[in-house]
Each structure stands twice: as C-alpha cells, then as structure tokens.
Amino acid sequence: MPKRSKLYKAQSEKITQTSAYQLIDALNVLKEMPQPKFDQTVELSFKLGVDPKQTDQTVRGAVPLPSGTGKKVVVTVISDNDSHRNEATAAGADFVGFEDLIERIKGGWVDFDVLIASPSAMAKVRPLGRQLGPKGLMPNPKTGTVTEKIADAVKEAKAGRVEFRADKGACVQVPVGKLSFAADALAANCIAVIRALNKAKPASAKGIYMQSCTVSATMTPGIRVDLRGLDKEAKE
Numbered sequence: 001m002p003k004r005s006k007l008y009k010a011q012s013e014k015i016t017q018t019s020a021y022q023l024i025d026a027l028n029v030l031k032e033m034p035q036p037k038f039d040q041t042v043e044l045s046f047k048l049g050v051d052p053k054q055t056d057q058t059v060r061g062a063v064p065l066p067s068g069t070g071k072k073v074v075v076t077v078i079s080d081n082d083s084h085r086n087e088a089t090a091a092g093a094d095f096v097g098f099e100d101l102i103e104r105i106k107g108g109w110v111d112f113d114v115l116i117a118s119p120s121a122m123a124k125v126r127p128l129g130r131q132l133g134p135k136g137l138m139p140n141p142k143t144g145t146v147t148e149k150i151a152d153a154v155k156e157a158k159a160g161r162v163e164f165r166a167d168k169g170a171c172v173q174v175p176v177g178k179l180s181f182a183a184d185a186l187a188a189n190c191i192a193v194i195r196a197l198n199k200a201k202p203a204s205a206k207g208i209y210m211q212s213c214t215v216s217a218t219m220t221p222g223i224r225v226d227l228r229g230l231d232k233e234a235k236e
Contacts, residue, residue: 010034011220020226026215027183033220040179040217044190046172047212056204059166062143063196067185068160070178075157079118084150091154105131114157116145179217194230
C-alpha cells in the first residue's frame with residue numbers, strides 16, 4: 001500500500017468515503033481541503049460502459065467550457081489557404097502558416113496546445129502523426145480541429161475548449177478549470193462536459209453508459225459524484 005503524505009491524509013478526512021456527493025457539494029468539499037501552494041487543475045474522471053476495442057464504440061469529442069480553463073492556450077493553425085490564414089491571425093492564433101510550420105514540426109517543434117488544420121492541408125499534416133499523435137495534438141474532425149471554420153475554431157480553443165477520449169479501459173479524464181474558480185463556475189464547466197459526453201455516446205453501446213464519476217484536483221483524493229444527480233443536472 002503506498003505511503004500517503006500528511007496533506008493527502010488531511011484532505012481525505014474531509015471526505016466520507018462511502019458516500020457519493022451531489023456535484024456542487026463535491027466541488028465545495030474539494031475547495032475546502034488543505035491546499036498546496038499552487039492553483040490546482042480540477043478534473044472529472046469517468047468510467048464508461050463501452051468497449052473501446054470495438055471501432056463503433058469510440059468515445060471522443062471536444063467541448064467549450066463556459067467558464068474557461070484558467071490556462072493560456074497556445075493555438076497553431078496550418079492551412080494552404082490565404083483567407084484561412086488571415087482569419088486565424090485575426091482570431092488570435094499564436095502561430096499561422098503552412099509548409100513552414102510543417103517543417104518545424106517535422107524537426108521536433110510542438111510548443112503549442114492546439115493544432116487546427118484546414119481539410120485541404122490534411123494531406124500534408126497526416127504524415128506528422130509520429131510527432132503529434134503521442135502528444136494528443138493531431139487534428140481531427142471529431143474534435144473540431146479539422147475545419148473550414150478556422151476563426152470559430154481558434155476562438156473556441158482560446159476561450160477554453162477541452163478534448164476528451166475514452167482510453168483502453170473505457171475511462172475518460174477531462175480538465176474542467178482551476179480550483180481558484182468559484183464552485184458555480186466549476187459546476188457549469190462540469191455540466192458542459194457531462195452533456196458533451198452523453199452526446200458522444202455510441203449508438204451501439206449497451207447497458208449503463210456512465211458507470212462512475214469522480215472529481216479531484218491535481219494533488220487531492222477523488223470524490224465520488226452521485227450519478228443520479230448528474231443525470232438530472234445535465235438534462236436541465
């Protein structure tokens with residue numbers, strides 16, 4: 001059994017381990033816990049009732065968070081269209097280009113958080129999978145990062161859009177903001193993620209889709225969230 005720090009033990013004392021909390025109550029407990037000396041990232045974690053080995057049961061998507069992420073997002077845009085590149089610059093993209101940026105990425109440059117590409121540029125972007133794939137930076141239509149609506153995609157990414165994807169164990173982890181956010185702001189972000197996750201449910205998935213949910217911060221234990229309460233809040 002791993003040795004727990006004094007901080008972790010003090011935080012755990014705030015939780016009733018056998019209970020599942022309403023979302024807003026879980027967030028309030030999280031904010032009341034003893035904290036380290038930095039602004040922690042809050043994360044929602046889910047266990048889903050899907051089989052990721054089946055190609056028709058992939059769960060993947062992206063959602064803009066109404067309260068933002070609390071993080072400065074560096075956005076790169078690759079397009080072979082002058083109009084797209086001008087739109088991207090006007091929308092606030094940090095790096096805009098085409099073959100020049102492709103060559104930089106081939107050389108190992110990945111100093112950005114989001115890569116957006118126009119559909120016509122993807123033929124040259126796809127070979128960058130070795131550099132971009134392991135870092136989760138490969139553009140994909142399902143996450144809105146391969147699009148003709150370049151300006152909209154840049155604005156969403158800058159405002160605070162997060163991506164999600166079920167791993168091999170059918171688990172999903174999604175950042176929903178900083179612990180310094182008000183509990184109501186974090187709750188709004190959480191509900192946006194839950195709605196997006198429900199929308200991404202594969203038609204072929206059988207049984208209970210959302211099997212468990214916990215909320216935690218970077219250096220805290222997880223707090224179980226009442227799924228019945230989540231269903232109600234996500235539908236309101």
